Amino acid sequence: MKPLSEKIAGVTESATIAISNKAKKMQREGIDVISMSIGEPDFATPQHITDACIDALRRGETHYAPSNGIPELLSAISDKIVRENKFPCTPQQVIVACGAKDAIYEACEAVLNHGDETIILTPAWVSYEPCVQIAGGKAIFHEINPKTFQLDDALLERVNRKTKMVIVNSPSNPTGAVFDKKSMKLVADLCEDKDLYAMSDEIYEKMIYGKEHISLASLGDMAQRTITINGFSKAYAMTGWRLGYAVAPKEIIGEMSKVQQHSISQATTFAMWGGVAALRGDQSCVEEMRREFDKRRKYIIGELKAMGYATAPAEGAFYAFVRVAGDDMEVASRWLDKGHVAATPGSAFYAPGWIRLSYAASMENLREAMARIKRVG
Numbered sequence: 001m002k003p004l005s006e007k008i009a010g011v012t013e014s015a016t017i018a019i020s021n022k023a024k025k026m027q028r029e030g031i032d033v034i035s036m037s038i039g040e041p042d043f044a045t046p047q048h049i050t051d052a053c054i055d056a057l058r059r060g061e062t063h064y065a066p067s068n069g070i071p072e073l074l075s076a077i078s079d080k081i082v083r084e085n086k087f088p089c090t091p092q093q094v095i096v097a098c099g100a101k102d103a104i105y106e107a108c109e110a111v112l113n114h115g116d117e118t119i120i121l122t123p124a125w126v127s128y129e130p131c132v133q134i135a136g137g138k139a140i141f142h143e144i145n146p147k148t149f150q151l152d153d154a155l156l157e158r159v160n161r162k163t164k165m166v167i168v169n170s171p172s173n174p175t176g177a178v179f180d181k182k183s184m185k186l187v188a189d190l191c192e193d194k195d196l197y198a199m200s201d202e203i204y205e206k207m208i209y210g211k212e213h214i215s216l217a218s219l220g221d222m223a224q225r226t227i228t229i230n231g232f233s234k235a236y237a238m239t240g241w242r243l244g245y246a247v248a249p250k251e252i253i254g255e256m257s258k259v260q261q262h263s264i265s266q267a268t269t270f271a272m273w274g275g276v277a278a279l280r281g282d283q284s285c286v287e288e289m290r291r292e293f294d295k296r297r298k299y300i301i302g303e304l305k306a307m308g309y310a311t312a313p314a315e316g317a318f319y320a321f322v323r324v325a326g327d328d329m330e331v332a333s334r335w336l337d338k339g340h341v342a343a344t345p346g347s348a349f350y351a352p353g354w355i356r357l358s359y360a361a362s363m364e365n366l367r368e369a370m371a372r373i374k375r376v377g
């Protein structure tokens with residue numbers, strides 16, 4: 001047989017999904033594993049969102065829709081962007097995709113030519129590099145200052161004539177850190193000076209604890225060169241709905257639209273009606289979940305510190321990023337095999353020596369997980 005694609009052979013499996021699959025398998029075998037490996041809210045999707053989707057199904061919204069998204073959702077998104085993220089946006093600058101991940105992939109396809117360099121700030125979420133690679137681009141890694149978890153001028157050294165795009169993710173998965181205005185401004189100035197595109201993944205914008213979320217596209221003229229990524233999975237506990245979106249200049253949306261038309265066609269029609277209800281409906285459900293995450297965050301960071309672990313600043317998202325002694329892969333294996341706590345090793349995020357614990361789990365499970373980690377060390 002002829003060999004399969006070299007491009008895909010060079011892509012690694014998603015570590016977050018692989019570890020979660022392993023934990024699920026152990027659970028199916030009857031082992032009482034506490035899963036802190038995957039970033040997924042443990043709350044049910046709020047009722048009014050589910051109801052809107054069921055209504056849409058009953059109304060017969062079960063056919064193809066406009067491929068960029070139903071007009072009601074495109075305008076709900078553009079209104080939200082203008083209102084909350086503070087940069088100009090029209091419905092023509094929005095595309096709805098099957099999850100933020102799909103939007104990220106389409107954006108990479110739309111922007112990158114073969115060999116174009118994309119700067120990924122590490123520690124970084126697992127899917128940026130594969131999306132860049134699959135689109136034919138080249139990932140260039142830049143480590144965020146590990147003391148401050150902010151950016152400094154060292155970033156400027158990564159740019160050369162092949163650089164095309166910078167990917168920013170604040171609040172960050174996996175560290176939980178939030179970039180302040182100075183870090184965001186550094187990226188904005190760099191992109192404007194060197195004529196670069198930016199991708200700003202803001203999917204955790206609502207999970208923020210005492211810090212301000214800054215949208216990259218709201219700085220200077222950045223809206224002209226930024227693809228803002230967001231979605232419903234985290235803020236509205238809608239991971240399984242596979243609903244996300246990108247906001248960008250019309251020319252970029254036009255190219256992403258071609259990728260979408262020839263691959264997924266569109267996001268699921270009735271799921272998009274749930275998205276309208278999420279954005280247009282009462283937002284108190286988002287605040288309730290944020291408050292609950294905040295409680296858990298304080299508990300888990302307190303426990304980890306009491307055990308002597310150093311952690312990254314847990315200012316956003318729902319991850320504790322923990323410094324461990326020795327090999328993070330070995331520590332994560334020990335926690336899983338001996339303590340039955342599933343966590344993701346930092347190596348998956350280009351950060352050996354760290355472990356990511358998702359605190360999107362019940363307080364009861366978090367208490368038990370902390371006791372187990374204390375026991376197995």
Ligand code: PMP
Nearest residue numbers: 099100101125173203231233244
């Ligand atoms: N970006 C980040 C940083 C994430 O953690 C996730 C979680 N899967 C995504 C994007 C993708 O989210 P989804 O595809 O579920 O919208």
Ligand code: GLU
Nearest residue numbers: 014016017037038039173
């Ligand atoms: N984003 C979540 C995580 O990092 C979900 C899994 C994934 O899509 O990577 O765990």
